[in-house]
Amino acid sequence: MKFLRNQLDKVKHNFEKGQKWEKYYYAYEAIDTFLYAPNTTNDIKGAQIRDAIDLKRLMMTVIIAMVPCLLFGIWNVGHQHFLAIGQASATFGDKILVGAIQVIPIVIISYGVGLGIEFVFATLRRHPVNEGYLVTGMLIPLVMPPDIPLWQVAVATAFAVIIGKEAFGGTGMNVVNIALTARAFLYFAYPTDISGTVWTYIGDAQTVAGYSGATPLSLAADAATTGENVVASFNSFGAGWNEGVFTLQNLFLGLRPGSIGETSTLMCLIGALILIGSGSGSWKIIVSVFGGAYAMGLFLNLVGGNAFVEMPAHYHLVIGGLAFGAVFMATDPVTATQTETGKWIYGFLIGLFTVLIRVFNPAYPEGIMLAILLMNVFAPLIDYFVVSANKKRRLQRATV
Amino acid sequence: MVKEGDSVKAGTPLFHDKKHENVLYTSPVSGEIVEIKRGEKRKLLEIKVLADKVVEHESFGKYSVSDIANLSVDKLKQQILNSGLWPWLVQRPFGVVADPSATPKAIHISTFDTAPLAPDYSILFKGQDQYFQVGVDILKRFTSGAIHVNVHNSSEIPTTFSQAKGVELNKFSGQHPASCVGVQIHHIDPINKGDVVWTISPLGVIQIGKLFLTGVYDASRLVAVAGSEVKKPQYYKTYTGASVKRFIDNNLNNDHVRVISGNPLTGVAIGKEGHVGFYDHQISVLPEGDYYEFLGWIAPGKNKLSLQRAIGLFSFLSPNKERVIDTNTHGEPRAFVQSGVFEQVTPMDILPTHLLKSILAEDIDEMEALGIYEVIEEDLALCEFVDVSKHKVQQIVREGIDLVQNS
Numbered sequence: 001m002k003f004l005r006n007q008l009d010k011v012k013h014n015f016e017k018g019q020k021w022e023k024y025y026y027a028y029e030a031i032d033t034f035l036y037a038p039n040t041t042n043d044i045k046g047a048q049i050r051d052a053i054d055l056k057r058l059m060m061t062v063i064i065a066m067v068p069c070l071l072f073g074i075w076n077v078g079h080q081h082f083l084a085i086g087q088a089s090a091t092f093g094d095k096i097l098v099g100a101i102q103v104i105p106i107v108i109i110s111y112g113v114g115l116g117i118e119f120v121f122a123t124l125r126r127h128p129v130n131e132g133y134l135v136t137g138m139l140i141p142l143v144m145p146p147d148i149p150l151w152q153v154a155v156a157t158a159f160a161v162i163i164g165k166e167a168f169g170g171t172g173m174n175v176v177n178i179a180l181t182a183r184a185f186l187y188f189a190y191p192t193d194i195s196g197t198v199w200t201y202i203g204d205a206q207t208v209a210g211y212s213g214a215t216p217l218s219l220a221a222d223a224a225t226t227g228e229n230v231v232a233s234f235n236s237f238g239a240g241w242n243e244g245v246f247t248l249q250n251l252f253l254g255l256r257p258g259s260i261g262e263t264s265t266l267m268c269l270i271g272a273l274i275l276i277g278s279g280s281g282s283w284k285i286i287v288s289v290f291g292g293a294y295a296m297g298l299f300l301n302l303v304g305g306n307a308f309v310e311m312p313a314h315y316h317l318v319i320g321g322l323a324f325g326a327v328f329m330a331t332d333p334v335t336a337t338q339t340e341t342g343k344w345i346y347g348f349l350i351g352l353f354t355v356l357i358r359v360f361n362p363a364y365p366e367g368i369m370l371a372i373l374l375m376n377v378f379a380p381l382i383d384y385f386v387v388s389a390n391k392k393r394r395l396q397r398a399t400v
Numbered sequence: 401m402v403k404e405g406d407s408v409k410a411g412t413p414l415f416h417d418k419k420h421e422n423v424l425y426t427s428p429v430s431g432e433i434v435e436i437k438r439g440e441k442r443k444l445l446e447i448k449v450l451a452d453k454v455v456e457h458e459s460f461g462k463y464s465v466s467d468i469a470n471l472s473v474d475k476l477k478q479q480i481l482n483s484g485l486w487p488w489l490v491q492r493p494f495g496v497v498a499d500p501s502a503t504p505k506a507i508h509i510s511t512f513d514t515a516p517l518a519p520d521y522s523i524l525f526k527g528q529d530q531y532f533q534v535g536v537d538i539l540k541r542f543t544s545g546a547i548h549v550n551v552h553n554s555s556e557i558p559t560t561f562s563q564a565k566g567v568e569l570n571k572f573s574g575q576h577p578a579s580c581v582g583v584q585i586h587h588i589d590p591i592n593k594g595d596v597v598w599t600i601s602p603l604g605v606i607q608i609g610k611l612f613l614t615g616v617y618d619a620s621r622l623v624a625v626a627g628s629e630v631k632k633p634q635y636y637k638t639y640t641g642a643s644v645k646r647f648i649d650n651n652l653n654n655d656h657v658r659v660i661s662g663n664p665l666t667g668v669a670i671g672k673e674g675h676v677g678f679y680d681h682q683i684s685v686l687p688e689g690d691y692y693e694f695l696g697w698i699a700p701g702k703n704k705l706s707l708q709r710a711i712g713l714f715s716f717l718s719p720n721k722e723r724v725i726d727t728n729t730h731g732e733p734r735a736f737v738q739s740g741v742f743e744q745v746t747p748m749d750i751l752p753t754h755l756l757k758s759i760l761a762e763d764i765d766e767m768e769a770l771g772i773y774e775v776i777e778e779d780l781a782l783c784e785f786v787d788v789s790k791h792k793v794q795q796i797v798r799e800g801i802d803l804v805q806n807s
Contacts, residue, residue, distance in 0.1 A: 005692055033732050036692040037699075041658075041727040044669040046777070046794040047784040048660050048686060049516075052704035054731025055788050056697035058739065128734065172735035278709040282740060338738045338753060387754055391769040394749075398592035 008032055026122040030129035058280055059131045065274035065281070066138050066328060069261040070107075072254060074099035076264070077146040080200045080257045083242045086208030102146050102201050103260055109150050111137040113157040121166045130171035132334070133161070139179035139328060142261025143321065143369075144186075145194060146201040152190060156182040176376040177335045180369055187369070199257035210240040215257060216319040217358065217366060219246070224308035224359070231312065251318040261324060268323035281331040284340065285347040289326035290317060292351025300359060308359050316355050325368035326351070335376040339386040346382055350375045402447070406433045411458030411483055411617035414447050422500060426484025428619030428640040430456040446675075451639075458483075462615030465534060473541050480538075480608060483617045487678065488604025492585065492597045494801050495776035504598040506545035508585055509536075511561045511602050512552040514576040515663035517684050519624035522558040523635060524681060525602055529560045531609030536564055538608055539600070550584045560602070576665075577747065582779035586748045591773050601679060623647075623676055627664075627685035628724040629657045641675050644683050648672060652685065658727050660684040665781040666794070689728025697731065704730075707741060707786045734789040745782035750774065752783050756793065759800030764807050767800050776801065 014021045015028040032038075034056075042048050078095030081102075082088060114137045122129040140157055164181035165174040186194050200213055214222075219237060223230045234246035245256055254264020262268075275281030297313025304310055316322065330336060330350050337346040350371045357367030364370055401413050408414070409430040417423035429451040437446040460483050463471065477500055480486050489498035489507075498504070512521055525532070540547050546568045551557045553573040562569070570588055572578045581599045591597055603621055610618050619640040625647045626633040636647050644659060660667035661677040664684050668677065676683065693699065700714065705723050742752040750771045758766035777794035784793035 005694075029732070033697070034695075036694055037697055037728075037730060038732055039690045039692045040729045040732070041689050042729055043792060043795070046666070046792055047781055048658065048664045048667055048669065048684070048727050049725045049785060050728070050730050050790065051708070051786045051788075052706045052730045053708050053786075053788055054697055054790070055734045055737060056731070058708075058737070058788050060697075128732070130734065170735075172737065279741070280708070280739070333738045336738075339751060340740065340743055387751060387770075390749065390751055394590075394592070394769065394771055397590060398594075 005036060008035065024123055026126065026128050027119050030119070030122070056131045056134075059134045061278045061280045062135045062275065062328075063138050065271040065278075066135075066142065066261065068267040068270045069142055069264065069324065069328075070103075070138070072264050072267045073142065073260040074103045076254060077102050077201055077260060079255065080146075081202065081205075083245075084200050084202055084207050084211055084213075085205040086241060088242075098201070099146075103141065105150055106141040106144055106148065106153050106260070107138070109153045110140040110157050113154045114140070114161050117158060117161045117166070121170065125170065127170055132171040136160075136178045140182050142324070142328075143179060143183045143259050145198040145258075146260055147198045148186070149193070152186060152193065156185045156189075159185045172334055174334060175380075176373050177329055177332050180329055180373055180376075183369055184373060199259070208241040212237075213257065216246050216251060216315075220308050220311055220315075220319065220358075223311075224306045227307050230307050230310070230315070234315075248315070248318065251315070259321060259324075262321035265318045265323040268327045272327040275327065275331065281327070282333075282336070282343050284343040285331050285336060286326050288344050288347030289322070289330050289351040289354075292348035293317060293322055293326075293355050294351070295348075296352045296355040300355065316358070320354075320358065320366050321368045322351075322354055325354070325372055329368075329372050330375075335379060337379045337382045337386070339383050341389075342379070342382040342386045346375055346379055349378075402433050402436075404433050404436055407431065408433065408449060409456045409458045410619060411460065413482075413484065415444060417497065420497075420500060422481050423486050423497060424481060424484050425487065426458075426617060428617075428642075455639075457616035457618075460611060460615050460617070463612050465537075465613075468534065468538065468612050476538055476541060476612075479611065483611050485604065485608055485611060485617065488600050488607070490599045492582065492591055492599060492776070493595075493773035494805050496805075498598050499596075502596050504543050504545070504596045506548060506589060507539050507543050507598045507600060508548045508550060508581050508588070509600055509602060509605060510550050510579050510581040510584055511558070512550075512572075512579050513663075513681070514552070514574075514579040515665055516576070517624075517626040517682060518579075518663055519622070519626075519635065519681050521602065522556070522560075524622045524624075525558065525560050525606060528606045528609075529563060531606045531613065532560050532602065533564055533609065534613055535605035535607075535609035536567055538612065539605065540566060543598070545589075548584075548588055550581070550588070552578065574747070577745070577779060577782055580779045580781075582775055583748055586750075586774055593768060593773060595773070603681070621681070623680070624682040625651070625685070626682060627660075629653045629685045629687055638676065640678060643673060643675055644670065645673050647683060648685060654687070656688050657685050658688050660686065664725070665785060666778045687724065687726040689726035691728070693728075707744070708739075729790050731788075731790050733791065736791070737788055739788060741786045741788070742783045745786055746780065748774065748779070752780060752793075755800075756783075756791070756796055759796050759803070762803060764804055767804055772800055772804055 013019060015025040075095055078099035081098050082090035114133050118129055118133050144153060160178045160182035164178045168174045199215055219233055220230050223233055238245040250256060252265045256263050272286050276283040293316050294313050297316040300309045301313055330347060337343050353371035353374060354367035357364055357370055401415050408427040410428060411426050413424040413426050415425050427449055429449060431449045431451040434450045435448040439445045460479055481500060487497045491498040536547055548570055549561050549564055549567045550570045550572055551561050553571040577583050585591060585597060622635045623638055624635050629652050631651050631653060658669050659672055659674060661670045661683060662680040663682060664686060705725055738753055746752050755770040758770055777797050780793050780797055
């Protein structure tokens, strides 16, 4: 290890101010600090000791929290594939293999394109390469459909990083969640490619007789017009080729088609435990998103109207990407509210809007994406009111 | 006011405050001025006094308890100013030496210390009950409000403080920053714009009491020398401004250390030949952290102390274990990330992130609205410790205070 350090020290001076590779200092810094925690010590004045955590470790913790979703997603992509082509007896290994071949390239493209852009901007703009992309780069594949063309992943990632982040001044300055920007970009730029049967990877194989690529959300949206009971149509869906694919239990476990990482509520909850246990994610946001969605669901149940409105509220928590969004997207510290009180309001409104959009806007079956993007934009406003309340308390005290 | 070669007594003025010329800084011991160090723009850095074996004192007025009650406020102030004890009185907002002509709305005394490696005040001030009481009685004449003596709930309260008469006793509980007087004031009687509050350490009160009862400036004090690199951590009896050389020579486990006057959160690195700060009761010696750690950002460890439980940081499993903490920054500066930890370590109705951002933006109105008057560096020192993005929080706070003060 000494050797590596010596090599780094040998080239380091070339990147310092006034030297020939000065421009690339932050690219060098990124690699150096990745390999070695720096030898900097605290100032003569001020805190002489520091907490052992740094941003890299914090981000790594979030990635670890996503691993259950990723692994399950890989298996599930294979699982759904074999179900759709009528080979339900495929082995565990086969499913993992098919899933991995489909998912891993998406992950590589996402990291490759995103980190590449990040390094270029760090060099041009002379700012440190921020670790935030380590998380974004994993989030993007997890919200992609398994059958997405790789070039679309690349374009969406580039769009999200450049327009969603760098245009606003880089990490920490972006207004909306970057991974969701990528997803929303695809949604609006290539609508035909991100709807219909895209949620299951079929490949060159033939689908089994009676196969349908519908998702619970699209079924529920259909029910709104046909008036069929949503739960009944969930339970009877898949007859003949994948009986019971949309039972409540399956929906919770995530044995259904969908974006790579979003299907399993259970895996998202494991991720949530890691985030909350480690203190890396705000439990207030996670709890309040679920709470907001459930409360809105219950309210709609009371009001009634059509079959979707009357779908039991708890179904809202397990279909679509609500759980994934609540745990990994809404908690993004940059785009969420910055005040503790604000987090409750922010999360609750995300849950509420998700259900509203789902139920009343058939054009956009997935509400969580738009709800989070919408609340990202309103987060500063929520903070504004919370901060104003704090100032007001101080002011009132003074005049009493 | 003095030049090299002059001889001084304990209590002889060495220099005075530029803004308030009657605030004198006096020699803590008697001896000969051997060196005067100046920095840029002839800024005074150090005056070194070679101490005599037996300390000779300047004599100030000596009074009995009943005489003191009859002295006028001006006379009391004058004697404190002349003796060099006035700088003990620190004004809030801003955390600067108090203006002698002001009348504070209250005086606060924090009588315990929750900072890391902090000394036990029941040892520091043992047997000084009488002086403390007289000091409090004198200070009471300076304020229109009360003297707040703030004690810690869980430990046995030293009689010096619990038996003090004519004061308001306020109980606090919990860990650091419970002992920060700014945090205490926030909960007792928060500072608003235009308010002036004074704070003073118990030693200041005791020295003032002693000054009037004995007529001399007694600069002796106990200092705790502590930290992982000290062979024999113990209390030393010494004087204000004494060199730490005597305490740490042959008393260190290794040579590559940082010697800090004060506690590890708010102290100043003074070097091995440095001097005990006027307001400090402790010398902390920690290992220097100027090393590279291979893959240090992810390497796990039970000894990596952290408030958080991020991957690989297992310190939460054994919260009571003693750990060696060095001065490494454990990471590099990054943009603010709002992870909610600042709020966890700030037990005040203040939004630290917003306050810090308003300071960085130099927005004075915003700083005022967000509570800049209520804090000084030490109150937000823990934010600096826990900050993922390694900001210099205390430096930022001071810059904000300077901005507001000079506006």
